Amino acid sequence: xxxxxxxxxxxxxxxxxxxxxxxxxxxxxxxxxxxxxxxxxxxxxxxxxxxxxxxxxxxxxxxxxxxxxxxxxxxxxxxxxxxxxxxxxxxxxxxxxxxxxxxxxxxxxxxxxxxxxxxxxxxxxxxxxxxxxxxxxxxxxxxxxxxxxxxxxxxxxxxxxxxxxxxxxxxxxxxxxxxxxxxxxxxxxxxxxxxxxxxxxxxxxxxxxxxxxxxxxxxxxxxxxxxxxxxxxxxxxxxxxxxxxxxxxxxxxxxxxxxxxxxxxxxxxxxxxxxxxxxxxxxxxxxxxxxxxxxxxxxxxxxxxxxxxxxxxxxxxx
Amino acid sequence: xxxxxxxxxxxxxxxxxxxxxxxxxxxxxxxxxxxxxxxxxxxxxxxxxxxxxxxxxxxxxxxxxxxxxxxxxxxxxxxxxxxxxxxxxxxxxxxxxxxxxxxxxxxxxxxxxxxxxxxxxxxxxxxxxxxxxxxxxxxxxxxxxxxxxxxxxxxxxxxxxxxxxxxxxxxxxxxxxxxxxxxxxxxxxxxxxxxxxxxxxxxxxxxxxxxxxxxxxxxxxxxxxxxxxxxxxxxxxxxxxxxxxxxxxxxxxxxxxxxxxxxxxxxxxxxxxxxxxxxxxxxxxxxxxxxxxxxxxxxxxxxxxxxxxxxxxxxxxxxxxxxxxxxxxxxxxxxxxxxxxxxxxxxxxxxxxxxxxxxxxxxxxxxxxxxxxxxxxxxxxxxxxxxxxxxxxxxxxxxxxxxxxxxxxxxxxxxxxxxxxxxxxxxxxxxxxxxxxxxxxxxxxxxxxxxxxxxxxxxxxxxxxxxxxxxxxxxxxxxxxxxxxxxxxxxxxxxxxxxxxxxxxxxxxxxxxxxxxxxxxxxxxxxxxxxxxxxxxxxxxxxxxxxxxxxxxxxxxxxxxxxxxxxxxxxxxxxxxxxxxxxxxxxxxxxxxxxxxxxxxxxxxxxxxxxxxxxxxxxxxxxxxx
Numbered sequence: 001x002x003x004x005x006x007x008x009x010x011x012x013x014x015x016x017x018x019x020x021x022x023x024x025x026x027x028x029x030x031x032x033x034x035x036x037x038x039x040x041x042x043x044x045x046x047x048x049x050x051x052x053x054x055x056x057x058x059x060x061x062x063x064x065x066x067x068x069x070x071x072x073x074x075x076x077x078x079x080x081x082x083x084x085x086x087x088x089x090x091x092x093x094x095x096x097x098x099x100x101x102x103x104x105x106x107x108x109x110x111x112x113x114x115x116x117x118x119x120x121x122x123x124x125x126x127x128x129x130x131x132x133x134x135x136x137x138x139x140x141x142x143x144x145x146x147x148x149x150x151x152x153x154x155x156x157x158x159x160x161x162x163x164x165x166x167x168x169x170x171x172x173x174x175x176x177x178x179x180x181x182x183x184x185x186x187x188x189x190x191x192x193x194x195x196x197x198x199x200x201x202x203x204x205x206x207x208x209x210x211x212x213x214x215x216x217x218x219x220x221x222x223x224x225x226x227x228x229x230x231x232x233x234x235x236x237x238x239x240x241x242x243x244x245x246x247x248x249x250x251x252x253x254x255x256x257x258x259x260x261x262x263x264x265x266x267x268x269x270x271x272x273x274x275x276x277x278x279x280x281x282x283x284x285x286x287x288x289x290x291x292x293x294x295x296x297x298x299x300x301x302x303x304x305x306x307x308x309x310x311x312x313x314x315x316x317x318x
Numbered sequence: 319x320x321x322x323x324x325x326x327x328x329x330x331x332x333x334x335x336x337x338x339x340x341x342x343x344x345x346x347x348x349x350x351x352x353x354x355x356x357x358x359x360x361x362x363x364x365x366x367x368x369x370x371x372x373x374x375x376x377x378x379x380x381x382x383x384x385x386x387x388x389x390x391x392x393x394x395x396x397x398x399x400x401x402x403x404x405x406x407x408x409x410x411x412x413x414x415x416x417x418x419x420x421x422x423x424x425x426x427x428x429x430x431x432x433x434x435x436x437x438x439x440x441x442x443x444x445x446x447x448x449x450x451x452x453x454x455x456x457x458x459x460x461x462x463x464x465x466x467x468x469x470x471x472x473x474x475x476x477x478x479x480x481x482x483x484x485x486x487x488x489x490x491x492x493x494x495x496x497x498x499x500x501x502x503x504x505x506x507x508x509x510x511x512x513x514x515x516x517x518x519x520x521x522x523x524x525x526x527x528x529x530x531x532x533x534x535x536x537x538x539x540x541x542x543x544x545x546x547x548x549x550x551x552x553x554x555x556x557x558x559x560x561x562x563x564x565x566x567x568x569x570x571x572x573x574x575x576x577x578x579x580x581x582x583x584x585x586x587x588x589x590x591x592x593x594x595x596x597x598x599x600x601x602x603x604x605x606x607x608x609x610x611x612x613x614x615x616x617x618x619x620x621x622x623x624x625x626x627x628x629x630x631x632x633x634x635x636x637x638x639x640x641x642x643x644x645x646x647x648x649x650x651x652x653x654x655x656x657x658x659x660x661x662x663x664x665x666x667x668x669x670x671x672x673x674x675x676x677x678x679x680x681x682x683x684x685x686x687x688x689x690x691x692x693x694x695x696x697x698x699x700x701x702x703x704x705x706x707x708x709x710x711x712x713x714x715x716x717x718x719x720x721x722x723x724x725x726x727x728x729x730x731x732x733x734x735x736x737x738x739x740x741x742x743x744x745x746x747x748x749x750x751x752x753x754x755x756x757x758x759x760x761x762x763x764x765x766x767x768x769x770x771x772x773x774x775x776x777x778x779x780x781x782x783x784x785x786x787x788x789x790x791x792x793x794x795x796x797x798x799x800x801x802x803x804x805x806x807x808x809x810x811x812x813x814x815x816x817x818x819x820x821x822x823x824x825x826x827x828x829x830x831x832x833x834x835x836x837x838x839x840x841x842x843x844x845x846x847x848x849x850x851x852x853x854x855x856x857x858x859x860x861x862x863x864x865x866x867x868x869x870x871x872x873x874x875x876x877x878x879x880x881x882x883x884x885x886x887x888x889x890x891x892x893x894x895x896x897x898x899x900x901x902x903x904x905x906x907x908x909x910x911x912x913x914x915x916x917x918x919x920x921x922x923x924x925x926x927x928x929x930x931x932x933x934x935x936x937x938x939x940x941x942x943x944x
Contacts, residue, residue: 004360008656012649019645026638059576249510256474270579305477305504311578313502317511318541 035067038279039094041085042123043076049222049248052315053123056272057098064280069094079106086110090118096279100124119282119289123275125172131282131289133275134172135266135296141176143298144218144243145183147262151241157188162214162240164224167198176220176245189216197224205231219244222251225263229254249316258301266296269315358666362659363652370651371644378640385636390629393553394596394609397622401611404550404559409614411542412497415451415517416615418444419495419536422455423521427534432457432465432523441468453503453514454537457521458485465523465532471506479505484516488533495519497616499567500540513540515569544570556628564617566590589621665692669699676703716900723897724776743797759796765789772819776901777937779929780849780858781813787822787847794830802834802843812849812856816927816937818901821894822847825860825908825920828891833864833918855906855926861919872912891920898922901937 040057042050054070061068071089076082082101089097096119101107111130114120122132149156163180165173177194184191192214197207204227208217217232217240219225225244229251231237245264246252254260271294282289297312305313422444430437441455445468456467462479479485482504487496498516514537523532543561547570550559560571566586568574576582585601589608597608605626610619665688672684684700687693740763747756769786772778784806791804826845834843842863849858867875876895895908902925912918927933 008652012652015645015649015652019642019649022638022642022645026635026642029634029638055575056579059573063573063576063582252511253509267579269575270581273576273579273581301476305502310501311575311580313511314500314513314578315575317502317513 035065036095036280036283037067037069037093038096038098038276039086039089039092040068040070040098041074041076041082041089042071042098042100043074045070045072045074047248048250049246050268051249052247052268053272053275055315056269056274057276058272059269060273060276060280064276066276066280068276076101076107082107083110086114090114094118096120096283098123098275098279119279121275121278121282121289123271126175126291127171131278131291133271133278133292133294135271135294137172137175138179140245140264140266140296141179141181141220142183143179143264143296144176144220144245144262145180145187147264147298148184148189148216148218148243149187151261152187156184159189159216160192160212160214161189161216161218162192162211163194164208164217164219164221164228164244165194165196166221166223167196173220180218180220197227200227205236209236213238214240216240217242217244219246222246222248225260226250226254229259233257233259252299252304252313252316255299255301256304261300263299264296265299265312267294267312270294359659359663362662363655366655366658367648367652370655371648374644374647378644382633382637382640386629386633389633389636393557393624393629394607396553397557397609397624398611400550400552401559401609401620401622404546405611405613405620408543408546408561408620411546412613412616414448415536415538416495418448418452418455419517419519419534422536423519423534427457427521427523430524432525432532438466438468441466445469451538451542452536453512453539454506454535456505456535456537457523458533458535459523460489460531460533467506471508473506474504477504484518484535485533488518488520488535489531492520492531497618499563500543500569503537505537512537514538515540515543540570546570548572550622552622552624554624554628555631557622557624559620559622560584560586561613561618561620562586562590564590564619569618586621589619665689669696672696673699719896720776720900723893723900739797740793743793747796755796759793762789762792766793770820775934775938776819777816777929777934778819779813780808780815780817780856783817783819783822783858784808784813784847786820787826790823790826791845794826798830798835801839802830802837802845805844805846806848807846808849808858809851812851812926814929815856815924816929816933817858817922817924818894818897821898821922822858822860824891824894825922828920829860829862829864829918832867833862835864837864851926852923854923856924858922858924859919860922861917863917866912866914866916866918868914869912872910872918875910876908894922898924 038061040054042053044050045054057068057070069089069092071085074081074085076085082099083106086097086099097111097114098121099111100123101111108127108130111120111122111127115130120130122130122134124132124134126132126134126137148161152159161184163177165177181191192212195207195211197204199207200223204223208224208227208231217228217237219228219242222245225242225246226248228237228240228242228244232240232242233254242260243262244251244260245266246255246260247266247268251260251263252265255263274292274294278289278292297309299309299312303309422441426437426440426444430440441457445452445455449469454467454469454471457465458479459465462485464473464479467473483501484496484498487498496516496518498518500513500515502511503514517536517538519534521532521534523530547559547561552558558572561569562571563569566589568577568584568586571577571584573582573584577584585599588597588599589610592608592610594610594612597610599606599608607624607626609622609624611621612619668687669684669692675683684696684703687696740759744756744759744763747753747759766786766789769778769782769789772782788806795802795804826847829845834841834845837843845860845862847858847860849856851857875891877892891908891910898907906923906925909921909923910918911921927937
């Protein structure tokens with residue numbers, strides 16, 4: 001009798017445990033599951049040059065059912081500003097972080113430290129110890145050099161070149177510069193200046209115009225390319241031909257107007273998409289982060305509306 | 319317990335042991351019954367539970383399956399309704415653009431000369447009327463020259479209009495307006511690139527003398543259609559809608575950017591070719607349902623995609639609910655079944671417990687509870703137990719009586735007076751030199767004692783009992799100096815029958831002491847021992863012609879105790895009578911006839927049972943209560 005009663009109680013307890021589990025599942029299923037937050041910290045995020053990246057990031061966030069928290073239009077030229085913005089983003093509940101540090105050194109060290117306790121992805125800049133999703137900056141700079149050589153063929157000897165760089169030390173511009181210099185090595189072109197500028201509009205135009213007159217201007221970032229293109233369009237660049245790396249609609253317009261000779265255009269949408277995808281993968285237990293390299297296109301005025309560039313034009317259009 | 323122990327000395331324990339053994343013999347039955355009873359309760363429990371669970375599972379699965387089918391059907395019908403309504407909205411929108419194009423052509427271009435101010439004004443009005451949607455209204459010559467445009471803008475120099483798809487489609491399909499796929503407008507200088515859908519048609523231009531063919535272009539923003547498609551949402555999670563042309567080229571898709579970038583893919587080939595309706599397909603191992611609706615005039619298809627996993631996800635709550643319901647019902651049924659099974663089996667278990675208590679030596683008290691049948695069973699068992707107890711007690715009593723009788727009978731054989739007198743007679747004979755007579759007396763005494771003992775047996779052949787009687791009479795005749803005669807007349811056919819030992823000697827003793835013992839020689843006292851077969855068995859008779867006894871004394875002699883004669887053994891007729899009844903049955907025993915001064919006749923009635931070892935054991939066992 002006692003054995004039978006014990007058996008009965010055991011079975012009822014077991015069923016009650018299963019019932020509790022099912023009830024909990026039902027309640028949890030009905031409750032809206034809180035979505036994970038991924039923080040995005042990039043310098044001047046509201047600038048047009050980030051539109052493609054943020055479009056891709058938002059598309060990935062919707063596909064992966066996560067929430068993007070973008071630090072609005074922050075100036076991250078100072079390491080302390082970057083540090084503060086990152087800390088604020090993390091303390092607001094971000095489960096993963098996407099960042100484009102403008103300055104190297106302490107900013108990258110902060111990323112390295114954070115990567116120990118949450119997924120951290122660098123966008124657009126590579127680092128040995130932190131996962132990055134970036135185009136091959138060296139290859140893009142090299143492509144700029146190749147386009148210059150293709151246009152001038154053997155006629156570069158004696159030509160002068162001015163190089164515009166962003167005022168940052170995160171490394172991406174340096175890699176592009178290395179690529180450019182390697183591509184032009186032995187071409188005979190003379191580099192008259194390498195100028196770092198992060199000022200926009202007239203401030204930036206002043207910086208460029210103060211430089212020596214050159215035959216060719218190579219701008220290795222979107223801001224400087226846009227300024228140089230505007231100056232070329234308004235014939236204030238003393239006839240210099242402009243090449244460079246760009247990612248905004250403005251530079252496409254300048255290219256179409258032939259103010260720019262060639263633009264190396266990284267696939268920012270894919271970069272934004274894959275950065276978020278990588279962060280989501282990092283949030284899954286047991287999955288390690290894998291760095292990714294983003295493709296880029298070489299655009300000329302004649303090829304801007306080619307079928308190969310339909311996707312790019314679609315993303316850049318409204 | 320050994321047979322020897324059981325035989326005479328420790329019969330109470332033997333009886334108690336047998337009693338307990340009898341009770342214990344019920345144990346296997348009780349054990350078997352108890353085992354079956356436990357399984358009855360468990361069987362009832364398990365049977366009811368299994369039946370209920372099976373029924374609930376069948377009902378649950380059937381309901382769930384039905385619900386899934388109905389829910390799926392409802393989701394598909396809701397989607398079809400949404401598609402139909404959305405298609406109508408899109409068609410209205412496209413018709414609106416067609417109307418603008420028609421108005422531009424029929425009301426303006428055909429009515430006015432190309433390049434006239436009125437034409438430009440009317441085109442401007444049309445543009446202003448819907449400039450949220452319209453990007454450009456333009457008229458081109460057949461060679462691709464821009465003839466008129468609203469809003470006014472600088473035309474780009476580079477693009478060859480005649481090579482653009484909208485222009486070629488208009489020229490090729492003269493009668494019909496043509497809707498292009500969404501593309502970036504590459505016609506006019508602008509601050510930003512605009513995604514447009516071109517509605518183009520071939521038009522007749524009034525250029526003065528002769529009409530010319532031209533192309534009317536109406537570029538409208540594709541964002542209207544994209545927003546319309548983005549607002550569509552299905553009842554199921556994971557469901558989405560897209561718009562494609564008849565060749566499968568995407569017009570609008572919630573993930574169009576990802577698809578164009580090659581990050582995702584969408585197989586539209588089957589949907590583009592399929593007529594309106596439902597299409598089941600498997601893409602990359604994923605099953606999904608497509609619901610297709612065509613858009614009039616354009617050949618476009620509005621498609622709703624429902625991954626089959628969405629149906630399952632939507633049913634997850636229902637499935638969980640049904641599982642919870644089944645589980646709760648199962649728990650309740652288990653408890654109820656246990657109570658019901660307990661109530662049904664409790665009276666049986668109580669009956670079982672009562673039987674157990676009785677087997678352990680308790681009183682035969684059965685708890686009569688439960689249903690009519692169980693109560694009847696309980697009463698029957700109680701009656702059986704009480705009867706068993708009575709029978710056992712009866713056996714004990716009979717055994718006790720038998721023991722007392724045999725002890726008395728044996729005691730008579732070693733009565734000091736009889737032995738003393740007999741030995742005294744032998745001594746006298748020896749002293750008197752009558753050695754032969756002494757030897758005879760001693761041998762007869764030996765025979766007497768030998769048969770008395772009979773190796774401890776209670777049942778002996780009639781022959782031995784007669785010999786015992788002869789020996790006794792020979793001794794008594796010697797003592798009584800032949801004052802009476804003794805005759806033995808017994809047929810041979812009864813000599814080998816069973817009899818209880820030591821039954822004739824007491825009768826002969828009484829015949830001597832109360833009959834012929836005090837008669838003179840001349841009175842001719844005589845004792846006759848006879849026997850024979852009668853209707854129900856055999857008889858042995860001792861009859862004398864002595865003083866007899868009154869009738870009432872003769873009637874009471876077997877019931878009112880013994881008369882102990884100072885010369886006798888003290889074992890009376892009652893003892894003999896009881897011993898015969900105990901061992902042979904109550905229908906046997908003594909019968910006494912006597913008449914004063916005439917004599918007494920005592921008949922011993924016995925069954926006719928041949929003396930064999932087997933019969934002896936049976937009769938002696940019967941006397942033991944076995």
